[in-house]
Amino acid sequence: MASATAKLIFTPRIISTTPSSTSTQSSLLPFLKSSSPIPLKLSLSRSPSLLVRNVLKTLDSSDILVSRGRDLELPSLDLKPKVLVSEKLGEAGLEVLRSFGDVDCSYNLSPDELCKKISLFDALIVRSGTKVSREVFEAAKGRLKVVGRAGVGIDNVDLQAATEFGCLVVNAPTANTVAAAEHGIALLASMARNVAQADASIKAGKWQRNKYVGVSLVGKTLAIMGFGKVGSEVARRAKGLGMHVVAHDPYAPADRARAIGVDLVSFEEAISTADFISLHIPLTPATSKIFNDEIFAMMKKGVRIINVARGGVIDEDALVRALDIGIVAQAALDVFTEEPPPKDSKLVQHENVTVTPHLGASTKEAQEGVAIEIAEAVVGALRGELAATAVNAPMVPAEVLSELAPYVVLAEKLGRLAVQLVAGGSGVKSVKVVYTSARDSDDLDTRLLRAMITKGIIEPISSSFVNLVNADYTAKQKGLRISEERVIVDTSPEFPVDSIQVHISNVESKFASALLENGEISVEGKVKDGIPHLTCIGSFGVDVSLEGNLILCRQVDQPGMIGRVGSLLGEQNVNVSFMSVGRLVQRKHAIMAIGVDEEPDKETLKKIGDVQAVEEFVFIKL
Numbered sequence: 001m002a003s004a005t006a007k008l009i010f011t012p013r014i015i016s017t018t019p020s021s022t023s024t025q026s027s028l029l030p031f032l033k034s035s036s037p038i039p040l041k042l043s044l045s046r047s048p049s050l051l052v053r054n055v056l057k058t059l060d061s062s063d064i065l066v067s068r069g070r071d072l073e074l075p076s077l078d079l080k081p082k083v084l085v086s087e088k089l090g091e092a093g094l095e096v097l098r099s100f101g102d103v104d105c106s107y108n109l110s111p112d113e114l115c116k117k118i119s120l121f122d123a124l125i126v127r128s129g130t131k132v133s134r135e136v137f138e139a140a141k142g143r144l145k146v147v148g149r150a151g152v153g154i155d156n157v158d159l160q161a162a163t164e165f166g167c168l169v170v171n172a173p174t175a176n177t178v179a180a181a182e183h184g185i186a187l188l189a190s191m192a193r194n195v196a197q198a199d200a201s202i203k204a205g206k207w208q209r210n211k212y213v214g215v216s217l218v219g220k221t222l223a224i225m226g227f228g229k230v231g232s233e234v235a236r237r238a239k240g241l242g243m244h245v246v247a248h249d250p251y252a253p254a255d256r257a258r259a260i261g262v263d264l265v266s267f268e269e270a271i272s273t274a275d276f277i278s279l280h281i282p283l284t285p286a287t288s289k290i291f292n293d294e295i296f297a298m299m300k301k302g303v304r305i306i307n308v309a310r311g312g313v314i315d316e317d318a319l320v321r322a323l324d325i326g327i328v329a330q331a332a333l334d335v336f337t338e339e340p341p342p343k344d345s346k347l348v349q350h351e352n353v354t355v356t357p358h359l360g361a362s363t364k365e366a367q368e369g370v371a372i373e374i375a376e377a378v379v380g381a382l383r384g385e386l387a388a389t390a391v392n393a394p395m396v397p398a399e400v401l402s403e404l405a406p407y408v409v410l411a412e413k414l415g416r417l418a419v420q421l422v423a424g425g426s427g428v429k430s431v432k433v434v435y436t437s438a439r440d441s442d443d444l445d446t447r448l449l450r451a452m453i454t455k456g457i458i459e460p461i462s463s464s465f466v467n468l469v470n471a472d473y474t475a476k477q478k479g480l481r482i483s484e485e486r487v488i489v490d491t492s493p494e495f496p497v498d499s500i501q502v503h504i505s506n507v508e509s510k511f512a513s514a515l516l517e518n519g520e521i522s523v524e525g526k527v528k529d530g531i532p533h534l535t536c537i538g539s540f541g542v543d544v545s546l547e548g549n550l551i552l553c554r555q556v557d558q559p560g561m562i563g564r565v566g567s568l569l570g571e572q573n574v575n576v577s578f579m580s581v582g583r584l585v586q587r588k589h590a591i592m593a594i595g596v597d598e599e600p601d602k603e604t605l606k607k608i609g610d611v612q613a614v615e616e617f618v619f620i621k622l
C-alpha cells in the first residue's frame, strides 16, 4: 500500500497528467466546473488511478487536475466519458459517440437493471421505450450529466427530476419529422381504403370486395390538432391530396398556416367540422386524455382519427365507446398509452382500428438522422457546450454564447464576491441584478448571466452543485429570490452589457463600506479587454480585475497606506496582482481593493487589520 502525501491543485485552465496526452486532456474537459483553485492534500493509500477516480467522484467529477511538480506522478488515465445507449441507435450516431467516449449499448434493460448500471455513466441515450424516472436520477448519484432522447417526445423522461439533479436533457427534434408525417399520411390513406383489413382478409383466403369499400380523401376536411413540425408536414401533404385542411394550435404562427394554405381554427371548430382528425400534440399533463367522451360527443358522426403523436392524449376506453356507437368510424393508431399495449386490448382488437407498433420515426433515413443529431448534442453537452436542443435549460445560440462568455465569468465572480460580503448568520433571500446596456431588452438574453450569478451566490454558502440546468430550481429551493432590472445606457451597442450590479438586501455586511445608503450590499463589475473587473463596491468606485483573491480594505485616506499594506503582504511572499484605491472625498475614507495571487496567512491578515488607519477589511476568495 503506497503511502504518500499528494497535493492536487484544481484549476480550470490546464490539465497536466503524466504522461499528458491530448486525448486524456480533452477527455477531462467535460469535468470542468470550478473556477477557483482549491488546494487539496490527499493520502495516497491506493493506486494513483483509483485515487484520482475517487477524487473526481468526490468533486462531482467536475474539476481539472494539475499535478504540481513532482508532488504526484499521475499515471495515464482512462477517463473517457461513458455513454449508455439503452435502445437501438443508428450506427452513424454510435460512431460519433465512440470517437468521443466509451459506449455501452445495453438494449432491453429492466428498470432495475438500468438503475443498477446508471451510476457508471456520464450520459444516457434513450428512445421512447426507456422510462427515465426519478429513481434513475437518484441511482446515478450525481454522475449522469446528460440524457439524450433520440427523437422528439420527452414524456418518458422525468424532466423535473433531471432539473433537480442538474442533469441536462437534450432531444433530436427535427430528424424524424418527415418520417412521422409520412407515416401519418400512410395511416390516413390505408385507413380510408381498409388496406390492413383487406390484406388480412385476403391472406385468410377470402375475397371481400364489397366489404372493403372505402371513403375518398379529396374534398374532405382534415383537422390537424397540433400544428408544429409534424402537423405542418402532414398538412402540406394532405393539401396535395386535395383535402381541405384546418388546424388547431394555440401557439402556432398564423403566417406558417397561411403559407401552407391552412385555416387556424378553435379546438371546437376543428373537431366538430372535420371528417378526419390527425393528432400531433405532445403528451403533457395538460394534454393527457384531452380526447375523451365529452370531446368525442362533439365530433361529426363517422369521423376518422389518426394518432401518430402519443397514445396518452386519447382516453382509450372512451375511444372504444365512440367506435362502438359509430361516432368514430375508424381509427388508425401508431401510439398507445401503454406500449406495447396489452394483448387483449379492446382498442387494438377493434375491427375498425388499424394499428402499427410506434413506427412513426422508423425509417432508415430518420433513424440515421436522429442518431447523428442526438450523438452530436450529447457529445457537445459533455464537452460543456450549451446544447441547441436543450429541453430543461436555456438554449443559447452559439454566437450569443461567444459574445456573452466574459460576462458569464463576471456574473459568477460578482455573485461569489457579493455573497462573501454578507455577515455570517444573515440568510440571503433577496437579490437584485441590474444590467446596464445600450441594447434593447429583446437583444439581450440574460438567463445565462442570471444562472451564473445564482451559481456564484449559492456555491460559497452551501454544498449544492449549481449549473445552468438547476440554477433557478436551486435558488427557489433555498428561498432565494433573484429579480432582474435593465437600464438602457448610452454606450456602444457593440458590447452586450456595459455593467452588472448585484444587490443583496435585508442582510448585514461584514464590510460596511459595501453597503449603499438603502442598506443593500452592492457590487458592480464590467468587462474590460475581455477581463472581468470590479468597478464599484458600495458607493466607492474601484478598478480591480476579478481574478485570484481579493482584499478589500477601508482606511483613512492618507499617504503611505498602499506601501504599508503592500509590504506586509510582500513579507509573506504574497504576490499583489492588482491594486486600486477609490474614495468619495479627499482625505476622508478610501477603499483599497488588492488582488492577491496567494492566500495570506491569518497572521498577515491580522497585521493588515492592525494597521492604525485601517478601519475595516475583508479577504475574499473568488
Ligand SMILES: NC(=O)c1ccc[n+]([C@@H]2O[C@H](COP(=O)([O-])OP(=O)(O)OC[C@H]3O[C@@H](n4cnc5c(N)ncnc54)[C@H](O)[C@@H]3O)[C@@H](O)[C@H]2O)c1
Pocket: 152, 153, 154, 173, 176, 177, 180, 225, 226, 227, 228, 229, 230, 231, 248, 249, 250, 251, 252, 280, 281, 282, 283, 286, 287, 308, 309, 310, 334, 335, 358, 359, 360, 361, 362
Ligand atoms: N409516432 C412517432 O414515431 C412520432 C414521431 C415524431 C413525433 N411524434 C410525436 O408527435 C408529436 C408532435 O411532434 P412535433 O415534432 O411536431 O412537435 P412540435 O413541438 O413541433 O409540435 C407540437 C405542437 O403541438 C402544439 N400544442 C401543444 N399543446 C397543444 C394543444 N393542447 N392543442 C393544440 N396544439 C397543441 C404546440 O404548440 C406545437 O406547435 C409529439 O408528441 C411527438 O412525440 C411521434
Ligand SMILES: O=C(O)[C@H](O)COP(=O)(O)O
Pocket: 127, 128, 129, 150, 151, 152, 153, 154, 176, 358, 360, 361, 362
Ligand atoms: O417522439 C418521437 O420522436 C417518436 O415517438 C419516435 O419515438 P422512437 O424513437 O421510440 O421511435
